[in-house]
Amino acid sequence: MKELKEELKNKIIKELNLGHLSVQDISDNDPLFKEGLGLDSIDALELIVMLDKDYGIKLNDPIEAKKVFESIENLASYINKNRLR
């Protein structure tokens, strides 16, 4: 799980163009949206694409997505349980 969290932090910085941040700036339980990393709705779409592309997970339920995208902790845990690759 620790490795997966690091991997996710690196991916989020790269794929969501958060060039002003480093992995150390993102805590496992920081909110990803609003007051946390400040991600927006386009970032949410980009995360959905990333889950599909990199882990074979299709996230279609918006209520579930809200919970999954709360933090790196939740995201890593969800990927760990549902990944196809």
Added chain:
Amino acid sequence: MQELKKKQNIFHYCKIEKNFVLLNDKLIISEDKSILFSEFSKILYQQIKLNYPKFFKMDDLSKLALITSEYLLTNYFKKTKKPNDISIILSNKSSSLNTDKEFQKTIGNKDNYFPSPSLFVYTLPNISIGEICIRHKFTGENIFFISENFNSKLINEYASSIIKNGQNSIVLCGWVDFNKDNFKAFMYIASDNYLNKITTNYVDQLFK
């Protein structure tokens, strides 16, 4: 000479090319030409102390447009002006081609078809105007022209009509073009004061 000085007092412009910034004829920064825009834009971001994380999410065209506008607006835009009193007219040759190509890479392979939402939102050149408007809450008219060359006559006539019919009193005008790693931005502030005293020839000379 005195005439030129007078013009400089009323005409404020910023030009950014590879890899320097000119603000009203004054060289603000000059870096080695081998530096890529990704690096150069970060240097400029720091120099103008932008402190605007959304900047890093923009495509190169929007980054170039925003930075150029920041140099001008920070130095010459009166904060007392109402945000709904500012129009923006920009133009370029390459439209959003640079980002269009990047987006195409995400949809070009049937077996690896993952359209990128964050690239897609920048596949129009006028998004660069939108980024400036969002940052400063500008709500005036805006338009983005695509043309082979910088057409100061068209832009000045458009700005003039906006100002003369009382729609807005300030128009941010210019050119912002990005293709591969070649880029050029030239912006100036048009106001009533400027319209009477500056010729398109003068603007063209500065653009070159």
